[in-house]
Amino acid sequence: MPSIELPAPDAPVLARRNEIVRDLQSLIGAQAVIADDDGRRAFETDALTAYRRMPLAVVLPSTTEEVAKVLKYCKANGIKVVARGAGTSLSGGALPSEDAIVIGVSKMNKVLEIDYENRFARVEAGITNLAISEAVGRGGFFYAPDPSSQIACTLAGNIAMNSGGAHCLKYGVTVNNVLGVKIVLIDGEIVEIGGPFLEPEGYDLLALIVGSEGQFGIVTEATVRILRAAEGARPMMIGFESSAKAGMCVARIIGSGIIPVAIEFMDRPAIKVCEEFAKAGYPLDVEALLIIEVEGSEEEISDRLAYISSIAEELSPQAIVVSSSPAQSARIWKGRKAAFGAVGRISDYYCMDGTIPLTHLPHVLEKISEICARHGLKVANIFHAGDGNLHPLVMYDANKPGETDKAEEAGAEILKLCVSVGGCLTGEHGVGIEKRDLMRVQFSDTDLAVQLRIKAIFDPDWLLNTGKVFPLDAVAAAMERRATELQRAAGTAAAA
Amino acid sequence: MDEILKPATEWELKSMISALAERQIPAEIIGAGSKRGVGRPVSAPIALTTAGMRGISLYEPSELVMSARAGTPLSQIEAELASRGQMLPFEPIDLGPALGAPAGIQTIGAVFATNMSGARRIALGSARDYLLGLRAVNGHGEFFKSGGRVMKNVTGYDVARGLSGSWGTLAVMSEVTFKVLPLPDDVATLIFPGLTDDLAVELMCMAVGLPFEVSGTVHLPEGLARRLKQAELRSEKKPLTAIRIENFTRSISYRKGRLKEALVAFGEPIELNLEKSLQFWSDMRRLSVLPYDATHLWRISTSPKMAPKLVDDIRRHMPVEAFYDWSGGLVWLETPASADAGTADIRRAVAIHGGHATLIRADHSVRGMVDVFQPQSPATERLTRGLKDAFDPLHLFNPGRMYASM
Numbered sequence: 001m002p003s004i005e006l007p008a009p010d011a012p013v014l015a016r017r018n019e020i021v022r023d024l025q026s027l028i029g030a031q032a033v034i035a036d037d038d039g040r041r042a043f044e045t046d047a048l049t050a051y052r053r054m055p056l057a058v059v060l061p062s063t064t065e066e067v068a069k070v071l072k073y074c075k076a077n078g079i080k081v082v083a084r085g086a087g088t089s090l091s092g093g094a095l096p097s098e099d100a101i102v103i104g105v106s107k108m109n110k111v112l113e114i115d116y117e118n119r120f121a122r123v124e125a126g127i128t129n130l131a132i133s134e135a136v137g138r139g140g141f142f143y144a145p146d147p148s149s150q151i152a153c154t155l156a157g158n159i160a161m162n163s164g165g166a167h168c169l170k171y172g173v174t175v176n177n178v179l180g181v182k183i184v185l186i187d188g189e190i191v192e193i194g195g196p197f198l199e200p201e202g203y204d205l206l207a208l209i210v211g212s213e214g215q216f217g218i219v220t221e222a223t224v225r226i227l228r229a230a231e232g233a234r235p236m237m238i239g240f241e242s243s244a245k246a247g248m249c250v251a252r253i254i255g256s257g258i259i260p261v262a263i264e265f266m267d268r269p270a271i272k273v274c275e276e277f278a279k280a281g282y283p284l285d286v287e288a289l290l291i292i293e294v295e296g297s298e299e300e301i302s303d304r305l306a307y308i309s310s311i312a313e314e315l316s317p318q319a320i321v322v323s324s325s326p327a328q329s330a331r332i333w334k335g336r337k338a339a340f341g342a343v344g345r346i347s348d349y350y351c352m353d354g355t356i357p358l359t360h361l362p363h364v365l366e367k368i369s370e371i372c373a374r375h376g377l378k379v380a381n382i383f384h385a386g387d388g389n390l391h392p393l394v395m396y397d398a399n400k401p402g403e404t405d406k407a408e409e410a411g412a413e414i415l416k417l418c419v420s421v422g423g424c425l426t427g428e429h430g431v432g433i434e435k436r437d438l439m440r441v442q443f444s445d446t447d448l449a450v451q452l453r454i455k456a457i458f459d460p461d462w463l464l465n466t467g468k469v470f471p472l473d474a475v476a477a478a479m480e481r482r483a484t485e486l487q488r489a490a491g492t493a494a495a496a
Numbered sequence: 497m498d499e500i501l502k503p504a505t506e507w508e509l510k511s512m513i514s515a516l517a518e519r520q521i522p523a524e525i526i527g528a529g530s531k532r533g534v535g536r537p538v539s540a541p542i543a544l545t546t547a548g549m550r551g552i553s554l555y556e557p558s559e560l561v562m563s564a565r566a567g568t569p570l571s572q573i574e575a576e577l578a579s580r581g582q583m584l585p586f587e588p589i590d591l592g593p594a595l596g597a598p599a600g601i602q603t604i605g606a607v608f609a610t611n612m613s614g615a616r617r618i619a620l621g622s623a624r625d626y627l628l629g630l631r632a633v634n635g636h637g638e639f640f641k642s643g644g645r646v647m648k649n650v651t652g653y654d655v656a657r658g659l660s661g662s663w664g665t666l667a668v669m670s671e672v673t674f675k676v677l678p679l680p681d682d683v684a685t686l687i688f689p690g691l692t693d694d695l696a697v698e699l700m701c702m703a704v705g706l707p708f709e710v711s712g713t714v715h716l717p718e719g720l721a722r723r724l725k726q727a728e729l730r731s732e733k734k735p736l737t738a739i740r741i742e743n744f745t746r747s748i749s750y751r752k753g754r755l756k757e758a759l760v761a762f763g764e765p766i767e768l769n770l771e772k773s774l775q776f777w778s779d780m781r782r783l784s785v786l787p788y789d790a791t792h793l794w795r796i797s798t799s800p801k802m803a804p805k806l807v808d809d810i811r812r813h814m815p816v817e818a819f820y821d822w823s824g825g826l827v828w829l830e831t832p833a834s835a836d837a838g839t840a841d842i843r844r845a846v847a848i849h850g851g852h853a854t855l856i857r858a859d860h861s862v863r864g865m866v867d868v869f870q871p872q873s874p875a876t877e878r879l880t881r882g883l884k885d886a887f888d889p890l891h892l893f894n895p896g897r898m899y900a901s902m
Contacts, residue, residue, distance in 0.1 A: 115799075116705060117698075117701045117702075117705065117800070117801055118701065118799045118800050118801055118825075119701075119704065119705065120799075140705075140707070141705075161650060162650045162654070164648050168648070172621060172625060173648065175625075175654065175657065176621055176625045185875075189875055191873075191875040191876065191879075192873075193876065195850065195851075196799045196850070197797040197798060197799065197825065197850075197851055197852070198617055198618070198622065198797065198822055198825050198826070199611070199613075199622065199797045199826070200611075200661060201797070201852035201869070201870045201872075202661075202869060202870065202872055202876065202880055202898065203658070203661065203662055203666075203879075203880050203883055204611070204624060204657055204658055204659075204660055204661050204662075205658075205876065205879055205880075205883075207624060207654050207657030207658050207660070208653060208654060208655075208657075208658040210654065211650050211653065211654050212653055228704070228705050228706060228707050229707060230707050230709075231707045251558035251559075252558070254558055254559070254560060254678075255557055255558040256678075257581055257678035257679070257681070258678070259677065259678065296747065297750060299746075299750065300744075300746075300747050300750065303744070303746060303747075355646040355647075355648050355649060356646065357556065357559055357561070357645060357646060358558065358559050359556065359558070359559065384648070387646070387647040387648050388559070388646050388647065388648070389646075389647075389648045422644070422645055422646070423644070423646050424644050424646055424649045424651045425651045426649075426650050426651050427646070427648035427649060427650065428648055428650055429650070430650050431650075431651060431652065435651070439651070439652065442644075442651055442652075443641075443651075443652060444640070444641075446638045446639065446640050447640045447641055447642065447652075448652075449638070450634065450638070450640045450642070450655060450886075450887075451642075451652050451653045451655060453886035453887075454653055454655070454658070454883070454886055455653075456886070457879060457882030457883060457886055458879075458882075469652065470652075
C-alpha cells in the first residue's frame with residue numbers, strides 16, 4: 001500500500017452529498033455536473049496513479065462566472081475544492097478527496113486573442129500547452145515552456161505547477177512566460193492580475209500565484225508571452241563512457257559561453273528503453289548520452305554544433321551524431337519526450353524530479369544507483385542537464401507486495417540526497433502529496449510558516465487543494481497560530 | 497535622519513529587526529540609498545541599510561549561478577562576472593544619475609527589491625526572472641529563506657520572486673542568489689534616424705518579431721536624441737530608433753544583414769560597432785538622456801503599440817519628453833514640475849490605453865500628496881494588504897512608501 005497519509009474526509013459534508021450535487025446542478029446546470037460513479041471514477045487520480053480517491057462530485061464549468069458561482073457556494077458551505085486541468089500531475093497535485101468537489105477547467109480551452117506585434121496571446125486556461133504553440137505557429141511564433149506532457153497538459157496545470165520542459169534552459173519556465181491571469185478566489189471574486197505588459201504593478205502577485213499548486217484560487221484565463229521561433233533548430237547526440245564525462249561536457253559547454261536551447265541527458269538503461277520504443281538511432285554502447293539542440297540559421301547551427309563537437313572531442317566521446325534531417329531530429333526528440341511512456345511499457349515506475357547543482361552530477365548519479373540497488377530496484381535516469389533537473393525513474397512491480405513502498409523509500413532518499421548537495425525536492429513536477437512530507441528536509445519551520453501565511457491570505461479556511469504541499473502538522477500548527485492571533489487581535493480591539 | 501543601523505551579518509540584522517519590532521519603531525530600509533527618493537516619503541525615525549552586508553558568497557560560472565550578500569555593490573558583482581565572461585542578463589537600470597545620486601553605487605539587493613530591468617528585458621527577461629533564491633528577515637523578526645541556487649525549483653511557493661519589486665516593504669534581504677549568462681562575443685546596433693514615434697514603435701515591434709534575437713529596442717524622439725553624449729548621433733538632429741543584436745561575430749554580420757533587408761522600408765540605418773554600441777547602451781542603462789533636474793519623471797508600462805497614443809494623450813495636457821524602451825512597452829516620461837506631477841492626466845491616459853505608471857522623480861512634497869505607485873483595484877489592494885500584514889504586521893519596513901496606509 002502506498003504510504004502517504006491522506007486527511008480523513010469530512011463526515012458531515014459526505015452526508016450532504018445528494019443535496020450538494022443538487023445545488024451544483026441548479027447553479028451551473030446538470031450537464032456540467034458529474035455525480036455518477038463511473039463518471040467520477042475518471043477523476044479519481046492523476047498521473048500519480050498509486051493514489052485514488054473518488055471525489056464528491058465533478059463540475060466542468062464553461063465560463064469564469066460559473067467557476068465563481070461554484071467557488072462561492074463551496075466557501076459558503078465549507079466544501080473543499082480540487083482544481084484540475086488534464087490530470088497529468090506526477091505529484092498527485094490533482095488527486096481528489098472524498099469530501100471535495102473537483103473543478104475541471106478543460107472545457108475552457110479557447111484562444112481569446114493573439115497579438116503578434118505586442119507578442120502576447122490571451123487564452124482560456126483549460127487550453128493544452130501544445131495548442132497555444134499551434135495557434136500562434138501560423139505567425140511563426142511559439143509558447144516556450146514545453147513539458148513532456150504538452151500534448152495533454154493544460155496551461156492551468158502548468159501555471160499551478162510552474163511547469164518547465166526540455167527547452168527552458170534558454171526560454172525559462174512558466175513563471176517567466178506568463179504575463180497575467182484571471183483568477184477566481186475562493187469567495188467567488190474574479191481578479192485580474194497583470195496583463196499584456198512586461199512588468200507587474202505593485203507586489204508581484206503573479207509570481208506567487210504561478211506555482212501555488214491550486215491553493216490560491218482557480219485560474220481561468222491567462223495572458224502569455226509568445227516568442228518568434230528561430231529560423232531553424234537541430235539536435236546532436238554525444239555519447240560518453242561515463243556520466244562523469246557527460247557532466248563535465250555540459251559544464252564546459254556552458255562555461256564556454258554557449259547556451260544551447262536544450263541539453264538532455266540519458267543513462268544506459270534509459271537509452272535502451274527509449275531506443276526500443278522510438279527507434280531514434282541512439283547509440284546503445286554508451287553509458288551516458290547527451291542530446292543538445294541549438295537554434296539559428298543553417299550556417300549558425302553548423303557553426304555552433306561544430307564548436308560543441310570540438311569541446312566534446314576533448315573528452316574522447318564514444319559517439320557524436322549530428323542530426324542530418326528534420327525527420328531524424330523529430331525521432332531524436334520523440335525518443336526523449338516519450339521516455340516516461342517507454343519506461344512505463346516495461347515496468348511500473350516512480351518518476352522523481354529533484355534538481356541539483358550540476359557539479360554534483362557524477363556523485364549524485366552514483367549514489368542514486370547505490371540507493372536503488374540497496375532497495376533491489378532498477379533505475380533509469382533522464383534529466384534536463386543544462387539546469388540540473390533530474391528525473392530518475394525508479395522501476396518496481398506494483399503487484400509485488402512491498403515494492404511500491406520500497407520505490408517510495410528509494411525516491412525519498414534520492415530527494416534528500418538532492419537537497420543535501422544544495423538542490424531541491426522538485427524542479428518542475430510540484431510538491432503535491434508526493435513530496436509533502438519531505439518539505440522539512442528543505443525548509444525550516446519558519447520558512448514553512450512564511451509560506452503558510454501567504455496561503456492564509458488567499459484561502460484562510462484551507463478549502464483549496466487541501467492536504468498537499470505542506471506537512472499536515474505544519475498546516476495544523478499554522479491554523480492554530482492564526483486562530484490565536486485573530487483571538488488576540490479581537491481581544492485587543494474589544495479592550496480598546 | 498538621525499540614526500542609521502548597519503548590520504554586518506545576518507545575525508545582527510535579525511537582532512536589530514527584532515529590537516525594532518519589540519519597540520514598534522519603524523525604519524526606512526535602504527541599500528546604498530540611490531533610490532531613496534522613489535516612493536511616497538517614508539516617515540521613520542531610523543534607517544536600516546544592508547550596505548554593511550557585502551561580499552560574493554558563491555560563484556559557479558559553469559552553473560551560471562552567483563550568490564551575494566544583499567549590500568554588495570552592483571559594480572562589484574558586474575566586475576566579477578565580467579572577469580569570467582558573464583553578465584546579469586537583465587541589464588539593471590541605474591536610477592542613480594536620474595535621481596541626483598552618483599552612478600554605479602546601487603546594491604544587488606536593491607536591484608531585486610525594485611525589479612529594475614533594462615533594455616534586454618524584451619529578449620531575456622526581467623530581474624525577478626533571474627532571482628533564484630534569497631535569505632531575509634521579515635517584520636516578525638524571523639529569519640527565512642526561499643528558493644535556492646538551482647534554476648528549476650518549484651518546491652513550495654515562490655516567495656523569493658514574490659518579494660521582488662516590493663521596495664523593501666515586506667522583508668529585508670540579507671542574501672540573494674541569481675542566474676547569470678555568458679557575455680555576448682559581439683554587439684552591433686542599427687540606428688534608424690527620422691522616424692515618428694508611431695513608425696518607430698512599428699519598426700521595433702517588427703524587429704523583435706523577427707527570428708534574429710534582437711536584444712534591445714529604444715526610441716529617442718528628437719528632443720532626447722539631442723541630449724545623447726555621442727556627438728555623431730547628437731548631430732543627426734533627428735529622432736533615433738536603435739535596434740541591438742548580440743551574438744558571435746559571424747552571427748552578428750549575418751543577422752545585421754537580414755535585419756536591414758527586413759527593415760528596409762524604414763530607411764538606411766547608422767551602424768554602431770562594438771565599442772560604440774557598448775557606450776550607447778550603457779548610456780541607456782543610466783538614463784543619461786533624462787538627467788537629474790527639476791522636472792518630474794514617470795515610468796509607464798504598457799503594450800508597445802499603445803505607447804505613442806498614450807504619450808500623445810498626455811502631451812495634450814502638458815509638454816513631455818518620452819523615452820521609449822522595450823519597443824514601447826516601457827515609457828520613461830519627463831513632465832514639467834507641478835504641484836501634482838500631472839497625476840490625474842497621466843493616470844487617465846494610462847487607464848484608457850492600458851498599463852500602469854509610477855512616479856519616479858518628484859519633490860518630497862509632491863510625493864507626499866499623490867499616488868506614486870499605480871492605485872490598485874479593491875481586490876488587489878486587499879491581497880496587497882494581506883501580504884504586507886503577513887510579512888510585516890507592525891508595518892516597520894518603509895511604512896507608506898508604496899501605499900499610504902501600508
